[in-house]
Amino acid sequence: xxxxxxxxxxSGSGSNLQTLxxxxxxxxxxxxxxxxxxxxxxxxxxxRARRAGIPAQVxxxxxxxxxxxxxxxxxxxxxxxxxxxxxxxGFMRILTPAFVQHYQGRLLNIHPxxxxxxxxTHTHQRVxxxxxxxxxxxxxxxxxxxxxxxVILQARIPVRAQDTANSLAARVxxxxxxxxxxxxxxxxxxxxxxxxxxxxLDGRILKQPVxxxxxxxxxxxxx
Numbered sequence: 001x002x003x004x005x006x007x008x009x010x011s012g013s014g015s016n017l018q019t020l021x022x023x024x025x026x027x028x029x030x031x032x033x034x035x036x037x038x039x040x041x042x043x044x045x046x047x048r049a050r051r052a053g054i055p056a057q058v059x060x061x062x063x064x065x066x067x068x069x070x071x072x073x074x075x076x077x078x079x080x081x082x083x084x085x086x087x088x089x090g091f092m093r094i095l096t097p098a099f100v101q102h103y104q105g106r107l108l109n110i111h112p113x114x115x116x117x118x119x120x121t122h123t124h125q126r127v128x129x130x131x132x133x134x135x136x137x138x139x140x141x142x143x144x145x146x147x148x149x150x151v152i153l154q155a156r157i158p159v160r161a162q163d164t165a166n167s168l169a170a171r172v173x174x175x176x177x178x179x180x181x182x183x184x185x186x187x188x189x190x191x192x193x194x195x196x197x198x199x200x201l202d203g204r205i206l207k208q209p210v211x212x213x214x215x216x217x218x219x220x221x222x223x
Contacts, residue, residue, distance in 0.1 A: 003030055003031050003032055003188075004029075004030060004031030004032075004084035004085055004187070004188035005031065005032065005034045005081060005082055005083050005084045005085070006020070006024070006029075006031050006032065006033045006034060006083065006084065006085050006086075006087055006184065006188070007033075007034060007035045007036075007037065007078050007081050007083040007085075007086050007087070008020060008033055008035070008036050008037070008086075008087045008088075008089050009036075009037050009038070009039075009074075009078075009086065009087070009088050009089065009091035010036060010037070010038045010043065010045040010046075010089050010090050010091055011038060011039055011040050011043065011045075011090055011091050011092040011093070012040070012043050012044070012045060012090045012092070013043065013044045013045055013090070014036070014043070014044060014045020014046075014048045014049070014089065014090065015090075015173065015176075015177065016089040016090060016110060016176055016177065016180050017033070017036060017045050017048055017049070017089045017090075018048050019176075019177040019180060019181050020033060020087065020089065020180065020181055020184060021033050021048070021049075021052050021054070022181075023181035023184070023185065025052075028181060028185055029181060029184055029185045029188050030185070030188045030189050031084065031085070031184070031188040033049075033052075033054050034054070034055070034081045034083070035054065035055045035056075035057060035078075035081045035083075036048075036049035036054055036055070036056050036057070037057045037058075037059060037074070037077060037078065038056070038057070038058050038059075039058075039059055039060060039061045039070075039074075039091070039092075039093055040058070040060070041058045041060060045089075045090070046058070055081075057077065059073060059074055059077055061093065067094070067096055068096055068098070070093075071095060071096045071098065071099040072098075072099075074099070075099055075102055078103075083106070084106065084188070085106050085107075085108065085184065085187055085188065086103050086106060086107045086108070087108050087109075087180075087184060088107070088108065088109040088110070088142065089110070089180070091109075094146060095142070095144075097144040100142055100143060100144050101144070103142070104143075104194070105141065105193065105194040106187075107141065107142040108139060108140070108141060108142065108152075108183060108184065108187070109139070109140055109141075109142050109147075109149070110137060110138070110139050110140075110176055110179070110180050111123075111137065111138050111140065111147050112124065112137050112169070112172050112173075112176070113127070113135065113136070113137070113138065114134065114135065114136045114137075114138060114154055114156060115138040115140060115147060115148075115151050115154075116147075116148070116151075119146060119147035119148070120146065120147065122165075123135075124165040124166075124168040124169045124172070125165040127159060127168065128159070128163065128164075128165060128168065132159055133158065133159055134156050134157070134158060134159065135156070135157055135158075135159050135168060135172060136154055136155045136156040136157050136172060136175060137154065137155050137172050137175050137176045137179060138151045138153070138154045138209065139151070139152050139153045139154075139179055139180055139183040140152060141194045141199065143197075150194065150197055150198065150199045150206075151199075151209040152183050152186075152192065152199050152201070152206070152209060152210065153179045153182065153183050153209055153210045153211075153212065154179070154209045154210070154211050154212065155172075155175035155176070155178060155179045155212045155213075155214070156211060156212070156213050156214070157171055157172065157175060157214050158214070175212070175214070178212070179212060186201065
């Protein structure tokens with residue numbers, strides 16, 4: 001099977017990017033990160049890409065008059081790399097419907113909550129404010145609705161009495177590094193597809209996301 005071509009979009013330190021690059025290098029993912037694009041210059045994620053010998057590019061959204069013109073330029077830059085898959089790894093931009101539709105079925109995102117709960121930002125503090133008992137992260141296909149695309153895989157962690165927003169964020173990030181490469185692996189191996197608004201994994205429609213709990217128990221097998 002030909003290796004998938006992955007373009008990764010970032011806005012920050014790129015820790016999820018690093019896990020994806022490592023998984024590709026070690027053969028966990030049947031693909032390669034062929035480009036990293038950031039909307040912010042001087043972020044550490046770009047340095048991670050350069051150290052790995054991967055083209056690292058900047059497209060500053062502040063130099064564009066509106067969201068539509070930025071997304072058109074971003075799409076052109078991405079398509080120059082002929083991607084199989086586009087991965088959002090801490091890319092802090094709301095994408096236009098036209099951009100999302102262009103990559104329908106091959107655009108993934110990770111969000112630090114158990115979607116559909118806590119869409120948007122400041123998820124960790126919001127969980128604490130609500131005295132939630134479970135928190136986690138979700139990998140989903142991207143649709144025009146913000147954080148609203150079909151969820152593929154979720155990692156759940158218990159909220160501890162002593163948790164702060166920072167400690168909760170740190171523990172969620174550990175789980176992000178587990179589940180994001182796994183979903184990208186599924187996609188690149190041809191096991192994962194988006195059909196309409198439904199997720200198909202290994203030929204079967206997922207009626208609910210695959211769940212990974214920190215005690216090691218899962219829903220459908222995580223293989």
